[in-house]
Amino acid sequence: MQNEYLYHLDEWIIAVVLLVVLAIFFELGYILGVKRLVRKGVRDEDIGAILGGILGLLGIMFAFTFSMAASRFDARKLAILKESNAIGTTYLRVSLLPDSIKPEVYTLLEKYVEYRLIYDRTTDRNKMNAIVDSSEVVQIRIWRKASKNALLNNNWNSSLFINTLNEMIDLSAERYAVQLNHVPEIIIYLMILLAIISTFTLGFACGQERNRKSIFSYSLVVLMILVLMVIIDLDRPLRGIIRVGDQTLMNLDKSMEKYSPLKKVSE
Template sequence: MINSLASLLDLVPLPAIPAVLLVIFFLAAEAGFFCHRRFGGSGGGEDESQVLSTALLVLALLLGFTFSMALDRYDERRQLVVQEANDIGTAWLRAGLLPAPQGPELQSALADYARVRITSPLPHDTARLARASALRNRAWSLTAAAQATLDGPRAVSLVSAVNAVLDTGTQREKAVAARVPGEVTLLLVGFSAVACFLLGYMLDAHGHRHRFASSVLFLLMGLTIMLILDLDRPVDGAILVDQSAMEALVASLAPAGG
């Protein structure tokens, strides 16, 4: 249920997220203003200010931790692109040590695999995932058959290189599928709305609404959450993982792969 609600955020275009959150936060602040005017106690504005300061501190920590989580996942995806390109290139070179026809066949399989891996498939892209899995199985079958023709050190070197390709491919698919948990995303948005409610509650205690200044704060909060969601989305948005390492590899293998 929670993950289903969180997945609704993926349906909202990233540029629209700050505007949507601005409306939500503004309505929460207005609700807080109304609640204090209707149900507020006799405490002074200083009491509400202390509660608001605590809420904003917790919100800042939550924003920082969530941003760090999204950035770590982004960095992992970026590093795995380079690592997979290096692993495929190394395996392709070592496959060139094999005599014909095993060597050219394995190099062709690795080149085909590299073309599929220019962008790592998303979990719902079952056709490309199946294609990548089939090519990994083919590369391993060719390696298992070819290593018998090599001496011990060269066989170990080839098997190790192809095994690294298989392992990195699986790691990259898992890294692309990994997202910030839906519970964390909903908690972040929900707690932000609660903080805006408390802000409106506190402003009424002081007798001023400060709508413009509050709206600027809400917009900044919405932009920060948008940045977190942008880092967490692997294929759309403004912050995308650089695929140039894999693209350069595919270009270099094109003559052998074609």
């Protein structure tokens, strides 16, 4: 991921550059199509079949890549849901711990949820790494408390809490993994190459008829770019219009704030 440059570029920059590049190749194809028509005197009858084959291949690539991006998007949504449920269960099972450590563990878990929410709303990579470090510190502090209690009180309650805490930590690692798992950039480059070839061939076919059919031709170009932008947007969990969302974590945070046992103790 560190060596992938397209992934870190703004989508609108990619869209504008693609529009310019595809327009240039369309016009270049049109000019060459007209020149070939003038030189031969007759149009190439098989250009339509060639264009159809290239556009069909491009459509298959779009469908394949969209499926990849959508499946990764769904995996990120599921990862947040699973992690939220695990944190919520861990929070509930704090009640099984001795009274001496309950307040601190409750406080740490509430702080942990805050870190997870900030993580979802951060796009800066350095800030994200700092938040991950802070989250892991909280995990370690809770684990030390729980493991120390398990050594002192080797009972069923301690085992239940340890199991849930372990699941919560594992799911946080899983969430990091699915967030970094995106469509290989080489596939995006291949789709861009196919779009360029398709646009050039389309321009050549229009040149053979000396008619750009600008409305239909450029509508197809714009549609190509829009589909590609949707795929890129789906594949970017940290930016863009289509976001996974953190509603489940927000609901958990509100529930913790509303029903926190710490409030009852203070009251």
